[in-house]
Amino acid sequence: MPPEPLLEATGIVKAFGSFRAVDGAGLTVREGEIVGLIGPNGAGKSTFFNCLAGDTQPTAGLIRFAGQEVTRAPADAHARAGMARSFQVPVTFEDMTVLENVMVGAFLRHPHRRDARERAREMLEVTGLARQAEARAGGLGTPGRKRLEIARALATEPRLLLLDEALAGLNPTEVRDAIGFVRGLHARGITLIVVEHIMEVILSLAERAVVFNQGKVIAEGVPRAVVDDPAVVEAYIGRSLAGRRLRRRRNPP
Amino acid sequence: MILAQVIVSGLLLGAVYALFSSGLTLIWGMMNVVNFAHGDFVMLAMYVAFVAYTLLHLPPLVFVPLAAALLFLLGLFVYAAIIRHVTRGPMLAQILSTFGLALLLRYTAFWIFSANFVTLPDTLVGGTVAIGGLRLQAARLLAGAVALVLTVGLHLLLTRTALGSRLLAVAEDRAAAQLVGIRPDRMQGLAWGIGAASTGIAGALIAMFYYISPTVGESLALIAFVTVCLGGFGSVPGALLAGLAIGVIEALSAYLIGAVYQDVVVYALFVVLLWFRPQGLLGQA
C-alpha cells in the first residue's frame, strides 16, 4: 500500500455569490513532488491555491494535509501543520529589517529569540540574502522581496511550500537563477506546488502539471504531454491566440 | 396612537440619518477609509444653516443647497489636502488624520460659537400637518421626505449612471479602472465631495428642528457608524433601511426608557451587532 499523500484536496468549490471561481477541483500531492498549477488568467488557480493555504475557506470540498483535515482551518493552523506559502504580490513587513522578517517565520518552531535569529540567519544564507540582513525590507527590489518571502516561509520549516507566481516580474536572468534556487529547495526535501503562467518554468521545474480552466482541472500529467493535450491547447493557448487576434484588431498595423 | 406618532417621527428622523450615513458608507465603500470627522461635517452644515438664517435671513430653500455646495468643496479639499496622502500609509495615519480633523473642526466651532446649544426658530417651517390622525411637525416631515428622496437619488446615481459605474469601478479595482482610462484620484475626490454634500444637506435639514452645538457631531457620528455597520458597509440601500430602523429604535427607546438612554440603546445595539452579525443585516457572511 502506498503511503498516504502529503496533500489531498477533493471536490473543492469556492463560490462568490452565484459565481463559482473553483468548481469541484481536486489535487493530490505526494511527499517530494514538484507540482505545477497552470491555466489561463481567471481559471481559478489562484483561488484554489488560496483555499489550499487556508487563506479563504472553500464553500465545499475536503482538504487533508499531513494526515489532518484542514478544510476550514485558518491560515495560521495550516502553517503550524507544516504548509508555507509565498504571495503573488510580495507582502513583506516593510518597516522591519530583512532579518526580523525571517525571524517572524522562525519563531513558529523556535520560541526563543536567540534560536529564532540563528535559524533566520541560516535561511538568509540559503536564499542569498545574508548581506542585506540588516536592511529595511521595504527598501528591497522585487527579486529581493520575492526571495525574502521564500526565506520567511522556509523559516517556518515547512513540509510543503506553495509558490504563487514567485517568478513573475523577474527578468530572464533572474528567472534562470530562481529556477535553480527552487530546484535547490526541492533537493532539501521540500515538496512544492508552483502556480506559474510562464510555461518554461513549469516545463523545466515540474514533474507533474495540473491544468485549470473555468474552475475545473481539465488535464493532468507530465508537463510535456499536458502541453500537447488538445483540451489544454484550446483552453490555454487558444485563448491567448484569441487575445492576440483581438489585440491586432485594436492596433491595426 | 401615541405609539404610532412616535414610530412615524422616528422614521422621519431615520430618513435624515440614512442620508448622512450614505455619505459615510460611500466613502468607506469606495476606499476603505472611515471618516471619523463625519459627524463634524454634519455639525458644520448645521452651523451653515444657522448662520445663513440668523445673519443673512436666508430661507431653507437657499441654505440647504448652500450647505450642500460648501460641504462638497470641503470634501474635495479634505481629500486633496489630507486623505490622498495618508491612504497608503499605516492604519494609524489614516485614523489619526480624520480624527485630528474632527477635533479641529469641533473645537474651532466651540471657539467661535461657544458651547451653547442654539436652535433655529420653530416658525421657520412652521406648524404641524395632520395625516391620518397623526400630527407631525412640518419641519420634520419636510426633512424626512427630502432626505428619503435624496438617499434614493444617491443610490440611483451610483447604480444607474455612467458616473456611478466609474465610481464603483474605482472602488472595485483601482488599478483596473486606471487601465480603462478612469482617473482614480478624481473619482475618489468626487466620492468625498458627494459624500460630504449629502452630509451637508442632511445637516441643514436636521438643523430646522434639532439642537445645534459644537459637539452634536460626536453622537451623530456614532449613529452614522452604527447605521453603516447595520446596513453593511458600502451599501446605500442598506444605510437607508438601517437609518430608518435606528430612527425608530431611538424614538421608541426615548419614549419607553427615557431620552437620556436613547443613544445608549443605539450603542449597545452596535456592540451586539458586532458580536452576532458583523457583516450587517443585509451583508453576506
Next chain:
Amino acid sequence: MRIGLGVAAVVLLLAAPAAVGDPFIQRVAALVLLTAISASAWNLIGGYAGQVSIGHAVFFGAGAYASLLVFKLFAWPPIAGAPFGIAVSLVLALLIGVPTFRLRGHYFSMATIAVAELIRIVVGNWPLLGAAVGLMGPAVPRGLADLSFLSPLPYFYIFAAVEAALLWVTWAMARSRTGYYLRAVRAGERAALSLGVPVLRYKLVALLLSAGFTALAGSLYAVMVGYVDPESVLGILVSVQMVIVAALGGAGTLFGPVLGAVILVPVQQATNAAFGGSGSGLTYIVYGAIILAIARFRPGGLLELLHWRPRRAA
C-alpha cells in the same frame, strides 16, 4: 560608557523635581509621568499591535471609578480599588476585542469609541457612581495607605516607579516572540497568518495588557486628584490625550510616549494657564492640528527623527 551616561541622566531627572522645590513644577513633572503611563499603556495596542483605540478612556475611567467607589462603599484606601478597575477593564477589553479583532479594518476603532461613549452616558446617570457629579476620595488622609500627600513629590516617585515597570514590560515584550508577532500583525495580517501567527490571540494579549495598565493609570489619577466625574476620566478627550501623546513621540517605540508626554504636558499646562482652563477649547484645536499634522507628515512620530533607522538596501 553609554549605560553609565544613561544611568546618570535618569538619576539626575529623578532628583531634579526634589531639588527644584517649586510645587508647581513638581506637579507638572508628576503629571508628565502619569500621562506617560497611560500613553505607554495605549502604545501596547495602538503602537506595537497597530490597532488604534480611540476609546481608551473607558479603561482609564474603570480604574479611576473603582478606586473611589471602594472608598465610598467600604471606606478602603482608594488604591485598593485598582485590582477591581483592572478586572473590569479586562472584561470590557474582551467585550470589544473578541468580536472586532476577527474583522479587518476600522471596526475595532469604532467599537472603542462606541463602548466608551456608552459607558460614559451610563455612568453619568448612575446614582451609585455619583451620576454627573462623580465621586470624591478621602477629604483628609487617614493614613499612609490613602496615598494622600500635600506635596506632589511622592506622586512623582510613585508614578516614576510604575512607568519604569511598564517600560520594562514593554521592552521585554518587544524583544520577545510576542513583540515580533505584534509588529508583523501591524505590518500585514495576511502575511502574519501565513507564517503561523495566531493573529487574534496576539491582538487580544496586547489589548488586555494595555487595558490593565490604563486602568492602573486611572486609579493613580484618582488617588492623586481625589475626585472623578464622567467628563474628566471617561470623556473622549481622555482617550485623545493618550493617542496624541504616543503618536507625537512615536507610536510603537519604547520611549515615544515618554517623549510625547514631556513635550505635550508642559505645553498643555501653559496654554491652560494662558487661556484660562480648557474652557475655550483652544487646547483641543491645537491637539487636533497636531494629530492631523503627525498623521499627514510624520506618522512615525518625533522619535523617528532621532531614532536609528535600518539603512536602505542597496
